[in-house]
Amino acid sequence: MGKTLYQKVWDAHTVGTLPDGRTQLFIATMYLHEVTSPQAFSMLRELGLPVLHPERIFATPDHIIPTDDQHEPFADPRAVTMLEALRRNCAENGIRLFDLPSGQQGIVHMVGPELGITQPGMTIVCGDSHTATHGAVGSIAMGIGTTQVRDVLATQTLAMSPLKVRQVRVEGTLRPGVTAKDVALHIIHRLGADGGLGYAYEFAGSVIDSMDMDGRLTVCNLAIEGAARCGYINPDEKTFTYLKGRPYAPKGAAWDAAVARWKSFASDPDAVYDDVVIIPADEIEPTVTWGISPDMSIGISGTVPNPDDAPDAETRKARTTALEYMKLTPGTPIKGLPVDVVFIGSCTNGRISDFRAVAPLLKGRKVAPGIKALAVPGSQMTARQCEEEGIADIFRAAGFEWRLAGCSMCLAMNPDKLVGDQVCASTSNRNFKGRQGSPTGRTLLMSPIMAAAAAVTGQVSDAREVFDINA
């Protein structure tokens, strides 16, 4: 009987079984950022333990980094304290830090794949739920808590129970203007924000096979929004081409050996899954969220749902709460809803492919009057590429604020925040209440090209119509 990638990677990293029945799992690579690691280092110091494998740990600051002015000291003294703690903890323990002056800083989930640190067949963890992103190269990557960060610092292992594996197959061909983000939002909508509880998602099918690596990173990034703690894609030629030549990827003869090893981790053709879901590509529209959970989404041609049409009392209550918070009326077409802010960036959609997709559409167009539009490359490396390719200038000419690398308006731990009940067309990952920094702020999740369409029209719009991409 064949095995899934999940089972193979799990088996290869198993140290043994703990007295409570959990598996002790070796962690190939851990990433750190400034928000969830300082407490772990404090706990380690209290125990008097050293960092066991500093060479397997990589850090970069991202959440609290301002994206407008990065001259130090930052205006926020608490951000200064957090950055100082990260620097001190990395220096004292011999951990590689991709700091602001390094030219390699950025959102941790962008930096890892971009530098080729994230490789197939690895177990990868970080104190951050969007660690699932790294599964796109064929690794088992999971978000963990701070006490678990301490466990990995001290032992390079974790106490874990294996997940079940659900294969989510997206089959067919995406219609023009439908992107990886729409695929992910659609999957979450179909399976529910809690649909993946207890599961790892293996994304597969012809749509995933033909998707570029940046798109795959977007899909895996959003696995956790469907409650799947990790999402992954089997490594293939696209994966290897993506990794080749990156700073931390194996070189020379080691490269060939690595590729052979990586291939062996892919799920066997006769692998047995705990569940299989098939999603037809042609049912996916450009998708927009209307509520306060990432599964509350509709196609751009849809209308805001009515709580009275809900299949059960719980859903009715959830919809009512969401509509009240979003100040939306049932039956309103989502298209045409005015927005105040547009945010293109985050570990979901702050990659080079995202900016490459939007730039040609923005050429010769302007952000609508009164709209605040932010374009925030997720990493310094992506920012450099965007400058070199003239992408940054196109965004600037269109009236976007072109910012420095960081998490920015995804999560409100830096100066980029919504004000009052502003509506934000956002390429980020969460539309939770208050997520973007104002306790009454409203988030509409969508793809980068849909966010660009909202920027130039000042309202939720169908990017295919605005940019004439139906051809």
Place this chain on the structure above:
Amino acid sequence: MPLNTIITITGKAVPVPGADMDTDRIIPSRFLKCITFDELAGTMFYDERFNTDGSTKHHPIDDPAHAGACIIFGGENFGCGSSREHAPQAIKRSGIQAIVAESFAEIFIGNSSGIGLPCVCAAHTDLEAAIELTRREPDTQWTVNLENLTLSCAKASYPITMQANFREALIRGRWDAVVELMNAPETVAKLAASLPAPSLS
């Protein structure tokens, strides 16, 4: 490191109902700008409880009738969203000793168990009944019993479930895993030597 066993939790309960109670609602990100967890007491569910001007939203947590509650009754997919351990830390440091909900997000349940905060599941109808009872009679003393897996009070008793290994870890006082993770250094060293680490060379 000797740890206390966690077998029963007894006290008043407070309802925090609703599906998909995400960690941004449990603790808004502005409270995450800290390098210790010490400052988190009292911050749980902050924006659920207070308006932007600081006035109360009359959340059950702030109802004097529920003062001193040590058990939360939640809904489906409790603790979804980010992996921030700040969420269970804020809950624990605000005096809560157990959470009963329909279901929990994976990362949240692991984070909570790792700091000795049990997360147990009850059926939808049982939780509804328990919430109804505790709303009507807020002084009801509930007991979450991890040994015989019940949520009970003088008037009612409901079955609860939890992942076997978390239950085992809590009732045996082994919920902080780090000691046991240090018991197999040779095997860990062998794996570290055989599994490639990313490097610049």
